[in-house]
Amino acid sequence: xxxxxxxxxxxxxxxxxxxxxxxxxxxxxxxxxxxxxxxxxxxxxxxxxxxxxxxxxxxxxxxxxxxxxxxxxxxxxxxxxxxxxxxxxxxxxxxxxxxxxxxxxxxxxxxxxxxxxxxxxxxxxxxxxxxxxxxxxxxxxxxxxxxxxxxxxxxxxxx
Amino acid sequence: xxxxxxxxxxxxxxxxxxxxxxxxxxxxxxxxxxxxxxxxxxxxxxxxxxxxxxxxxxxxxxxxxxxxxxxxxxxxxxxxxxxxxxxxxxxxxxxxxxxxxxxxxxxxxxxxxxxxxxxxxxxxxxxxxxxxxxxxxxxxxxxxxxxxxxxxxxxxxxxx
Numbered sequence: 584x585x586x587x588x589x590x591x592x593x594x595x596x597x598x599x600x601x602x603x604x605x606x607x608x609x610x611x612x613x614x615x616x617x618x619x620x621x622x623x624x625x626x627x628x629x630x631x632x633x634x635x636x637x638x639x640x641x642x643x644x645x646x647x648x649x650x651x652x653x654x655x656x657x658x659x660x661x662x663x664x665x666x667x668x669x670x671x672x673x674x675x676x677x678x679x680x681x682x683x684x685x686x687x688x689x690x691x692x693x694x695x696x697x698x699x700x701x702x703x704x705x706x707x708x709x710x711x712x713x714x715x716x717x718x719x720x721x722x723x724x725x726x727x728x729x730x731x732x733x734x735x736x737x738x739x740x741x742x
Numbered sequence: 743x744x745x746x747x748x749x750x751x752x753x754x755x756x757x758x759x760x761x762x763x764x765x766x767x768x769x770x771x772x773x774x775x776x777x778x779x780x781x782x783x784x785x786x787x788x789x790x791x792x793x794x795x796x797x798x799x800x801x802x803x804x805x806x807x808x809x810x811x812x813x814x815x816x817x818x819x820x821x822x823x824x825x826x827x828x829x830x831x832x833x834x835x836x837x838x839x840x841x842x843x844x845x846x847x848x849x850x851x852x853x854x855x856x857x858x859x860x861x862x863x864x865x866x867x868x869x870x871x872x873x874x875x876x877x878x879x880x881x882x883x884x885x886x887x888x889x890x891x892x893x894x895x896x897x898x899x900x901x902x
């Protein structure tokens with residue numbers, strides 16, 4: 584259940600987590616909470632699955648790493664088996680089922696372009712299906728912040 | 743940019759998340775045999791270099807009520823795609839916007855924009871706005887809604 588305080592905390596911790604000795608204390612002081620309360624709420628939101636992660640978000644392209652989006656057309660009767668095979672690769676960072684002939688869309692994250700190509704080839708062999716690769720040619724400026732505070736009533740109302 | 747061995751260890755130690763303790767940087771430093779101050783300094787430098795995009799939370803959009811996720815894909819004239827991509831990327835509700843290769847004949851789309859909404863209608867409405875904005879520069883588009891998250895772990899650096 585998301586209450587007003589959870590939403591406040593989520594909005595506050597989108598980015599800019601302080602690089603100081605006691606960062607949770609600094610956040611707590613900004614919110615007027617106790618340090619323990621910040622840590623406990625964050626822990627709860629993570630274990631409830633409202634948050635998937637809390638920490639640094641690395642942009643590995645800056646260090647030669649690559650993310651490659653790829654897609655496959657998986658026969659429906661084989662979907663679970665193929666999912667297991669694809670997800671077993673640690674380089675598969677995300678995988679989504681989508682409603683299209685190309686119904687499996689995953690992202691391979693690797694430390695180099697050569698590594699990524701190799702992983703895509705191994706996935707193609709493991710799945711026995713053609714993998715279409717959609718490497719990023721250009722990224723356009725994006726900063727997503729979902730309008731959480733504005734939608735509080737909606738979210739609250741849904742529960 | 744070359745990563746130092748400490749950087750690599752730091753990425754491995756934090757890619758799953760920061761420890762939820764009062765002194766998280768000191769806790770990471772203790773694992774790596776350095777002080778909390780060294781960890782803070784390295785993270786600061788990585789942030790300035792853009793190797794760290796931000797330090798914060800990654801929400802589960804579904805659990806926050808944004809249950810509709812549509813990957814919108816557009817066939818945009820090559821000489822207009824970059825100008826249009828910049829505009830699309832700056833719209834609220836767009837979480838990623840990239841130019842990617844076409845795979846003709848089965849895949850004519852070269853611009854990908856991820857949209858999030860509280861319903862498919864909301865996503866479709868955003869897509870219509872984008873379509874209007876593109877005008878004649880766009881020859882066709884599609885929306886691929888996600889029906890399941892099969893995996894979401896993020897990048898994992900290999901063990902040394």
